[in-house]
Amino acid sequence: MSNEATAQPVCAVRARVDACTLVCREHVAIECVVDAFPPSAPGQFLQLLCRDSEAAVSALVEWSDECRPTLSDKDLRASAPFLRRPFSIADQWSTPGGDVHVRVLSRAVGPGTRWLARLRAGDTLDITGPLGRGFRIPTDDAPLFLLGGGVGIPPLLYLARRLHELGRRNVLVCFGARTRDLLPLRLVQEPACDATPTRCVELPAGAPYSAIVAGDDGSVGWRGSVVDALRAWHARHGRGDHPAVVFACGPEAMLKAVARTTRALGLSCQLCIERQMGCGLGTCLSCVVRVRDAVQPTGWRWALACQDGPVFDRDDLLDYAAVPGA
Ligand SMILES: Cc1cc2nc3c(=O)[nH]c(=O)nc-3n(C[C@H](O)[C@H](O)[C@H](O)COP(=O)(O)OP(=O)(O)OC[C@H]3O[C@@H](n4cnc5c(N)ncnc54)[C@H](O)[C@@H]3O)c2cc1C
Ligand code: FES
Incomplete structure (x- = not known):
């Protein structure tokens, strides 16, 4: 197997959106350009901030034991997504000038992906990555x-x-x-x-x-x-x-x-x-998955899809x- 799966350095960048185009009824292709970005392996993913990074997450809510806030469906729907959302890298390449182009394909299913679908050329997108471990490519000539x-x-x-x-x-x-x-x-x-x-x-x-x-x-x-x-x-x-x-x-x-x-x-x-991923960085444990482990008395252990996968x-x-x- 080649080293496609090897963990790479991770970075957080503000990318310039080059294009956001509809590719089918529910998917947009978002192409971003950054001055520098670490090499990645197919199968690795990015965490995208799906809201204006300057914007407050939502209006501040007054809170005390005597006076608890009541949030209606409308308030919750109006809130910008707080957590970043995970997206596979659909393509990445560098130009001779050294710029790195990164592409994701996003299917609109909720507030974060609907925000992505509204991006336009010239907008800014906050990207963290590349994350996780990618495909391992066999070095023999198997089909x-x-x-x-x-x-x-x-x-x-x-x-x-x-x-x-x-x-x-x-x-x-x-x-x-x-x-x-x-x-x-x-x-x-x-x-x-x-x-x-x-x-x-x-x-x-x-x-x-x-x-x-x-x-x-x-x-x-x-x-x-x-x-x-x-x-x-x-x-x-x-x-x-x-x-x-x-x-x-x-x-x-x-x-x-x-x-x-x-x-x-x-x-x-x-x-x-x-898997559902809260952080993508191995801290929230929202992405656990059971993997075989002969060393454990049970024969298995928990792994993190965001880091081990x-x-x-x-x-x-x-x-x-x-x-x-x-
Ligand atoms: C490693 C990884 C790579 C991904 N790559 C892509 C990609 O290339 N393109 C793409 O369109 N989407 C991808 N996704 C799914 C994408 O992250 C979710 O669709 C997105 O987070 C939804 O955010 P939202 O705010 O729009 O909707 P939310 O309101 O957060 O979710 C909308 C609905 O989608 C469900 N959902 C959210 N995340 C997932 C998930 N990971 N698996 C199954 N159901 C989910 C929620 O339960 C809810 O029902 C990927 C997910 C992971 C974990
Ligand atoms: S997504 Fe948070 S630990 Fe994996």
């Missing part, structure tokens, strides 16, 4: 299968760039969403309906990889989930001498299905999990372990 569902697609776009820079050729991409207009990608041609990989997706740095695209409702590409598409591809092409290594990110239910399927197919697999080997994650009958 690599990048599997992303919906909000889990961004780290795999960045992984495609990195694999291209490393000169890896045997790479296949499979992206899916519930329906066509929730797919946060630019399609350069119509994807095949039968899970045949084609050069249909625009990837960072012009990475020349073929892709399978899946839409749950049949509105784009293969009708069904990315996990069904992986099974279909494997039945046709996956039985070579070298079993593929699968890198996956997406909703929890999808990742559990990926864990079951890759185990059944005898493929190794790394999962990038997206978010990328884990499938077999280390207890909650993704084989379920009898699955």
